[in-house]
Amino acid sequence: MTISVDFEECLKDSLKFRASIEGVETEVTELEVKLEKLVKICNATLEAGRIYSTNARQFVNGIRELSGHCKNDEMMSGCLEKFSNSLSNMIDQHTTLIEVIQKSVKQHLHSFIKEDVRKFKETKKHFDKSSEDLENALNRNAQAPPKKQHEVDEATSALLTARRSFRHVSLDYVLQINVIQAKKKNEMLQFMVSLMDAQSSFFTQGFNTFKSIEAYKKQLAEQLHQLVLNSARDKRDMEQRHATIKQKDVFYDDLAVEFNIEAPNGVVMEGYLYKRASNAFKTWNRRWFSIQNNQLVYQKKLKDNLTVVVEDLRLCTIKSGTDTERRFCFEVVSPSKSCMLQADSEKHQQTWILAVQSSIATAFNERREDNYSKLERTSSMSTGVLDFSDEARPGKEKGLEQVQAIPGNAQCCDCNEHLPEWASINLGITLCIECSGIHRSLGVHFSKVRSLTLDSWEPELLKLMCELGNSTINRIYEARIEEMTVKKPHPGSPRQEKEAWIRAKYVEKKFIHKLPESGIRLRRCSLKRNQRTNTLEKAQKPEKPPKPFLKPRGKTLSSNSGVNDKEASNAESCDELRDLHPGALLYRAAALQNLPVMADALAHGADVNWVNASDENKTPLIQAVTPGSLVACEFLLQNGANVNQMDIHSRGPLHHATIHGHTGLVCLFLKRGASQTAVDENGKDPITIAIDTANADIVTLLRLAKMNEEMREAEGVFGQAGDETYNDIFRDFSHMASNNPEKLKRKSHELRTSTL
Template sequence: MTVKLDFEECLKDSPRFRAAIEEVEGGVSELETRLEKLVKQCHSMLEAGRVYCQNSKNFVNGLRELGHHCSNDSTMGECLDKFSRKLSIILDAQGEFIETTQKTVKTKLQSFVKEDVKRFKDVRKEFEKSSESLEAALNRNAQAPRGKQHEVEEASNSLLNARRAFRKEALDYVLEINVIESKKKTEILMAMLSLMDAQAQLFQQGHQALTELEEYRKRLSEEHTQLVLNSAREKRDMEQRHAAIKKKDVTYDDSIMDFNADASSGIAMEGYLYKRASNAFKTWSRRWFSIQKNQLVYQKKFKEQPTVVVEDLRLCTVKPCSEQDRRFCFEVVSPSKSCLLQADSEQQQQGWISAVQNSIASAFQDRREDTLSPRERCSSVSTGSGGVCGEQENAGCQALGEVQGIPGNGHCCDCGEPGPDWASINLGITLCITCSGIHRSLGVHFSKVRSLTLDSWEPELIKLMCELGNAAINRIYEARIDEITIKKPHPSSPRQDKESWIRSKYVEKKFINKLPETGRGPPLRRSSARRNRATTQDRQGARPVIKPKPNRATLPRLTGLSQSDLVKNYSSSSYKDEEEEDDLSGLHPGALLYRSAALQHFPVMADAIAHGADVNWVNIAEESKTPLIQAATVNSLAACEFLLQNGANVNQADINGRGPLHHATILGHTGLVCLFLKRGADYNAKDNSDKDPITIAVDSANADIVTLLRIAKMNKEMREMDGGFAQSGDETYHDIFRDFSHMASNNPEKLKRRSTDIKIP
């Protein structure tokens, strides 16, 4: 213990002792003032800390509640949950720090002021009192008269007692001074050490809690960076779409949704309609109608229970109603009641009537097949009744096996999941159900999705799928995959990873070879050995050999020639017997598509489209012909189907006014005529010589093509007579076209025509 004052010195009561006492008393008084101020500040800090902790806990609870709200988003939910738990741990440590500070700092310092300093003051008062008594005794002793012995003795005894009491109080006071000086150090140091230990423990716990999240924070930071890039890209795309839409005419009515019986939501059609009430006032109310579960229902608000208008669509019929004063009305009639509805436009009226009719047909179909799975339905058809129709349906059901038999098609083109049973018909690839949903969301201008088991498949479509395949398409759309840091998803990857990959691959086309690399592979060769594929190979989906195309330099302009001359001019176009290279390197994508369509080289056609080729590109140097006309000229059913599925205009004519249907009719390609008619070709279009396809077919005495053209014309006339809401064709019409389609795909030799087969007058 440090000795502030000496005991011997206090007995002398010297001026030095008195000066030391004054110094000590001043220091204790200053210490008391500062400690009281510090205690008040500590109290304010602790109260503020408690308020901070409470507000912080409320904030953490808010984060936790937000995490529960965002639980459907795994990234957001996991982030908020982990961070709220760690912040809660840190806040608990802060609460412990506040309690420790309360006990070790505030309480001890406050106790030192209230107890030790108070005791020091009490001892000082006793010392000052004894000092004053000694001073008075000394004065009386000095003033005692020499002649009065009694007063002298009394003064001497009083002085002796006062000196004894003073020295005792002085010794106690010095002791108290030394004690408080020593205790001042220990109490303050102990309080500060306790405070620092509490601080160290607080930060250590916080550091430990955050260190446990270090790997997660790094991973989350990487995900955040990728999200920022994706967000910027999406923002740019949205701004571009926004700008493009603003340029369009927004006055048209597009509020109606296309009918989709296989919609994942179960809603085949929905939109606003006016409904006339059945009460005496016949009031009209605008309601949100939808077709779902083979029922017609409506609701006023989204959360309201839908009101059923028609319980079973199989028991109702629909017809336009022109008797009302209001426009665009139609009536849904069932055995129990009828419902009068009004659309906003004629387009919506026709759309709703067609949707109800399609729903009726779909309801009957579902009723027949609801007990069988897709594969069982295929099996039942294949083992059912024979005949052409049965064979055709069986061929459609076997699309799964034929398409999956192509190399690479046994796994999903984008994620590699085995056994895909969905396909993109314009890309020619197979997909799993997850990737097919993502492809469907891209829009039909990027990918047209169809089920290999649930949908019907035309033979030419199966033929097209067998010409391409996952391996060929991935060599185009993943040509630069090794140069890109993005990893290809696998079957177990999250949906958002697959969606990001598919958009990068097909929409942004990040992985294709950049121009001018397109078409700079080995030149395509025309071979003198023009081999035809065997029927068995055709059915197994074997790839065709690269066929030569006619030497277009030998094809004269056909305007004004007779029918026999037309066929002669087409058939007399010779091929070079010697092996000749057809160098496609450096061609514009449109020209590349044009040339490869004539050569029936499907991977090159797909590569040209991937690089932005206009599927309706016009070759001005060759009579303004298009790739579709080129494919029709060489009688390539699959090439024509590929171009049509990718948006080719079936009615675009060349400089002579002849469209693909004219060329197919002139050349006698019956299968192509059937295909073009099914895809909406205009059989009334006339060329520059004022001849339509029917006239050309009659002149050439091609009975098959004449039959197809006349049946198509008759079917359209019958539909127009029945009204604009009639079905798309009767069973006879569909059966005939189905027969020709299967024959063109599976037995093309039966439809093959040569110029020598035609009698020229």
């Protein structure tokens, strides 16, 4: 043990001894102050730790309560329960750490201050008193007169006693000094070792606790990543649906008033109606009505029991109300009572009346019998049997694989992000989710966005996507980016940069090859026309024709493409697609079924409904009908072509498709709203033309479309059933036209005779 103060010096009571004990006293005083401060701070820290543990336990209890709330979700409840147990274990270990530190402080620092330092101070008091007594005895001995022996003896005796006592106390004091100097090291080291052991144990146990759930955390992280992707996809879908509905020019009532006789949940129709009370006050109350289980019922709140208005719909009738104070009323009358109801609009009223009537008829099985009779009438229109095999219905996945296999379609057309899941159907390109949102903001007149994975795709749309593709469209819309040294955005570019690029590319069309400012007109050779008096204007060939204007790939114009046989042969040597006005270019390319050139013409401002005054006022859509190009017609329709625009003979695309016997195009035009009642200059509508040409399939389609229209306009009960049959048959025709067109080249030579 290191001796701070020597015992020999103590006996001498030398200056060195006095200086040593003064240094020790100062050091012990400072040590006491610092230890008391440390103990105070430690106690405050431990108290804060106890408060933290208490609040943390409340937090864990809250997590457990949340776990109970999510008990129906196995993943969420399991995650919350497992993590709350781990956190609770950590809190227990933290509480143990606080107790260990508290015990260590009490055993070492606190006891050292209260016992050893206090004993040192008491010994110091005895030493100071003994030192003072010795000083007094020395002074008294020095002052004793030599002539007074008794005083000398007393002074000498007192000095010996004081010196003996001082030596005894000073030895004890020196011992206490040396002991406390050694013990302070032990106590402080033991405290720190105990503290660090407790901390090490706490963190080791915490590490082991979290290591035990490490595999579960990784598994949960993967699930979380998938949840984030699903959430983003759901958000995109909701935004798309939101934007689509906002673009529809309909009122809420038009969307809300619908009924379904064959609803899977048995609820034919439901919605709010006002009901007049049967009391003397005749008050009106708004209630939620529904038609279900052959009954008319209502309720005020979802949890309320259903109140039955009509027990059996077969025993009631319905009629428009005669209440003079309110509009849109109708009355449900049964043998026992009647109920006056009020809708929000006239359409709402008529739909409810029709729904009740349909439910009444369904109860008597009239709907099934009427459907059979309609199917028999539909089948009697054709003399053959249509083959609606599975081959005519290509799988969705196969079609999407074809789209994604087109050159350039594996990356976003505008930012090159891999595996795009969206498409612009009028441009024929694939897009990533962010670029698709920007395209959607441009408006449908610039880009019509559809999901490759979530939306259903018609076969003609899939073929359209396969005819174009990102590489083809970018050769048109990005033709000048190299010479302009424009930097194309990449997948990580900010949305603002992508939006500016897309607007410059498709709206402002900054990167396409510009036409000369003077314009380009359709150039023709000087020919004498026998049947026409109008000729196309001549124009000089542009100094630098646009690159994307391609030649017709070895095809020549036929008489059906707007120029007769003689003119076609003469024009073949001097007409090139690159020399045409954009409208005329679109017109010629439509006849040649060249979709890239058609897209090029539209990019250069061609009017999709451009009229060729020198060729019977035909439009590009009519030109595409002649060779029977389903894809070219679909492309023009997606880009705003008018399906009812007539030529000089009052014939629209539907007339021409009927004349040429293109069943798939007839189906396409009918689906796009073509008028089947319009007559040409000879007074013939499309169905008459189909009968004259003995085309059984087209007659079937036209008659079915006419029947469907009549059922929609009729006030009868079964108009909706015709819609389902109509849609099913037209869907089968569309699949066959896209995948097995040879099956639609069926004619019946007996049709005209039997009809006449």
